[in-house]
Amino acid sequence: NAGVMQNPRHLVxxxxxxxxxxxxxxxxxxxxxxxxxxxxxxxxxxxYLQKENIIDESGMxxxxxxxxxxxxxxxxxxxxxxxxxxxAAYFCAxxxxxxxxxxxxxxGTRLTVT
Amino acid sequence: KxxxxxxxxxxxxxxxxxxxxxxxxxxxxxxxHWLQQHPGGGIVSLFMLSSxxxxxxxxxxxxxxxxxxxxxxxxxxxxxxxxxxxxxxMEYGNKLVFGAGTILRVKS
Numbered sequence: 001n002a003g004v005m006q007n008p009r010h011l012v013x014x015x016x017x018x019x020x021x022x023x024x025x026x027x028x029x030x031x032x033x034x035x036x037x038x039x040x041x042x043x044x045x046x047x048y049l050q051k052e053n054i055i056d057e058s059g060m061x062x063x064x065x066x067x068x069x070x071x072x073x074x075x076x077x078x079x080x081x082x083x084x085x086x087x088a089a090y091f092c093a094x095x096x097x098x099x100x101x102x103x104x105x106x107x108g109t110r111l112t113v114t
Numbered sequence: 115k116x117x118x119x120x121x122x123x124x125x126x127x128x129x130x131x132x133x134x135x136x137x138x139x140x141x142x143x144x145x146x147h148w149l150q151q152h153p154g155g156g157i158v159s160l161f162m163l164s165s166x167x168x169x170x171x172x173x174x175x176x177x178x179x180x181x182x183x184x185x186x187x188x189x190x191x192x193x194x195x196x197x198x199x200x201x202x203x204m205e206y207g208n209k210l211v212f213g214a215g216t217i218l219r220v221k222s
Contacts, residue, residue, distance in 0.1 A: 033209065043157075043200065043212040056209060091157060093210075100208050101145035101164065107156035 002027065004094050004106035005074075012112045013082045021077040021109045025094030032075040033103060034067060037089040049075060082113045117141050120201050120213035127220050133188040135216045137201030140182065147210065148175050148186045149200040157200075160186070191220045 005024040013019050025032050034046040036059075045059040049069035060067065064082075069075040079086055089110050093103040119138045127133050137146070148160040161168050161175040163184065168175050172191075177184040188195055201213040 031208070035210070035212075042214045043202070043210075045209040045211065048209055059209070095208075101204050102162055103147070103159070103204075103210065105149075105157040105159060110154075 004092060004104050006090075006092050006106035006109050008109060009107060010110050010112070012114060014114055015083060016081050019079040019082050019086070019111055019113075021079075021090050021092075021111070022074040023077070023092030023094075023106055024074040025092075026096075026104055029094035029096050029104075031095045031097065031100055032069050033093045033095075034075075034077050035091045035093065037091065037108075039088065043091065046077070079111075082111075084113050087111055087113045116214070117211050118201055118203055118213040120199075120216050122216060123214065124217045125219070127191050127218070129192060129220055129222045131191050131220075133191050133195075133218065133220075135186045135199050135201075135218070137184045137186070137213055138182060139184075139201075139203045139211075141203065141205055141211070143203040144206055145204040146177055146184050147202040147204070148184075149202060151198045151200060151215070153198075160199075188218075193220045193222045196220050 007022050030051050032049045035043045037043045047060050047067045048056040064080045066078045089108045091108045092106040095103050121136045145164045147162050150158045163177040172189045174187040196219050198215040200215045202210040
């Protein structure tokens with residue numbers, strides 16, 4: 001059973017470009033969470049999704065950030081018009097429907113904005 | 115005041131020492147996680163607790179729900195245990211709230 005997959009592992013974007021981060025949850029998991037770790041800071045919740053639904057986006061910046069988890073395919077975190085302050089590690093976690101207290105983390109995507 | 119407080123922030127130990135990292139939280143929770151992160155690395159879930167005590171190899175985690183406190187213990191520490199240890203609480207509503215982490219360095 002493969003773990004949570006994230007790609008790319010490293011992403012470099014110039015200011016103003018778009019960044020797309022992908023997360024494939026563990027098999028059978030229908031809950032996905034995105035977390036951000038800014039340099040020298042702790043992890044912060046961004047968004048919680050179930051298939052085709054955003055359940056809690058209270059941690060998402062109001063502009064330029066969006067997330068989806070379609071019926072088929074991975075969850076996508078999209079950052080439009082990136083700025084240097086978006087440089088961070090973005091982690092995805094997934095949990096099964098039967099026990100949402102369990103969260104399994106992916107390896108993260110390290111975004112660098114130049 | 116942060117919802118999740120960890121202590122100490124930094125910890126240096128000699129190989130073989132018994133290590134304790136503490137976590138206090140101020141909100142109602144459904145579970146507490148202890149996570150490990152190596153520099154530049156991913157996050158590994160060590161324990162998920164909702165009550166009592168769990169043990170895995172040289173690691174032991176305990177939680178006291180009434181006192182809103184948890185501890186992570188490492189017995190017979192080893193340089194490969196050097197990492198950041200993060201306490202995270204699951205608030206009702208399914209999102210994790212993280213402590214700032216404890217940077218552990220074990221010297222040989």
